[in-house]
Amino acid sequence: MDLVKTLGELKKLGYTPKSIKEELRSNLIDALKAGENKFAGVLGYDDTVIPELQRAILAKHNINLLGLRGQAKTSIARMMVNLLDEYIPAIEGTELNDDPMAPISFQGRQMVAEMGDKTPLIWIHRSERYTEKLATPDVSVADLIGDLDPIKAANMKLSYNDERVIHFGLIPRANRGIFVINELPDLQPRIQVALFNILQEGDIQIRGFKMRLPLDVQFVFTANPEDYTNRGSIITPLKDRIQSQIITHYPESLEIAKSITLQEAALTTSQKEQIEVLPLIQNLLEEIAFVARDSEFIDQKSGVSARLSISAYECLVASAERRAILNNETKTSARIADLMGVVPAITGKVELVYEGEQEGAIQVAHNLVRQAIRKEFIKTFPNPERLSRKEAKSPYQDIIDWFAANQLDLDNDALNEEYEVELSQIKPLMDMVKDCSDAETKAEKVLMAEFVLHSLSEYSLISKKSFHGKTNFNDILGSMLG
Secondary structure, three states: OOOOOEEHHHHOOOOOOOOHHHHHHHHHHHHHHHOOOOOOOOOOOOOOOOHHHHHHOOOOEEEEEOOOOOOHHHHHHHHHHHHOOOOEEEOOOOOOOOOOOOOHHHHHHHHHHHHHHOOOEEEEEEEHEEEEEEEEOOOOHHHHHHOOOHHHHHHHEEEEEEEEHHHEEEEHHHOOEEEEEEHHOOOOHHHOOOOOOHHHHHOOEEEOEEEOOOOOOEEEEEOHHHHOOOOOOOOOOHHHHHHEEEOOOOOOOOOHHHHHHHHHHHHHHHHHHHHEEHHHHHHHHHHHHHHHHHOOOOOOOOOOOOHHHHHHHHHHHHHHHHHHHHHHOEEEEEHHHHHEEEEEEEEEEEEEHHHHHHHHHHHHHHHHHHHHHHHHOOOOOOHHOOOOOOOOOOHHHHHHHHHEEEEEEEOOOHHHHHHHHHHOOOOOHHHHHHHHOOOOOHHHHHHHHHHHHHHHHHHOOEEEEEOOOOEEEEEEEHHHHO
């Protein structure tokens, strides 16, 4: 870059231009041979989406990433930049990033014709070769492709037959780069028609202007299946011209989902140092999203974005941080009670069906939290619903008997020591934690004890009432009679 400043110097190097698709292909081949992952950070797709994407790039296809919201479609498109050459040469001062060896714009051709080997060059970094446009109903052909500019024609005293009067849109300006259209179905059908020739022939048509402009663009589209029936659709002839359609999906396991959430959550350094989120709480948070994706109250065609778990995690940490600030504690752990603080993150992230609207968004969110607790509980402890009635004594009977004579009031904002003392007084509860779980540290044992109480209430073995930042646990029969 420091030595090559003109076309003549570039020729001496023996530079051979490559198309954008060939560039992506050759760099992907090198990465595969070297065992490099150019899509690091996109988790859960190693055996599904990424191999399909690699095959599409090797086949030099334009790509449509089809999937529900929050499935990293845009992130994948942006990471394709990693497969571009770090720098490429272009003719200085041209609008279309003209290849010095084969300029396509009027200005580029004119400069090479007049200046020859002295034509000045610039070097473009791969980060500048990515263009992204969100498809909205107001997007026009002029925005994407271009239009005749009467002001330019008047100032330069040119007729409309001169291609210099054209003001190019986003796609021509993305020449020799990656162009992404997000939410393609939202693009009006008449605008989608304008993409036909670009995808098939690589040229453009602007009003009645007769010209051929062989653009070199890698197209990537993203779409949501819901859009096919609700807001709009991808017209059939355009779908036919997009060679590869890749289906994305949500995380298939809690471990992958937790990794995504921890990677994407925007926590401050002080939050990371001050708030401890134990694996049990992380599991519960992710379980909420998994339960939501099966809930009869939620529109499954709309999907449950991974952003639900990310926002919920941030709310959980904020809830614990608020308690630490109020109590002037330098360090604390997230509690089961803090899960109530994630309700705002749930209500704004799910689309409810009619039955869900009848229940109400807040009630649906509480139901999801309760179902997650039930589902996670039986992974460690005996399932209360499957205990044999012939057994002389339930493993939970001692805890139930304790509440027959006592009750427990937990202040959600209590100091860590106070919280521990309150839970530790229930000896059968702590014995069960010791016998059935692998909790080792004090924080883990306290959290597990609290978890057992909340879980037993969900299975109607004890009662639970929450009010004014406090939670009361009591004997279920006594609570009903009271």
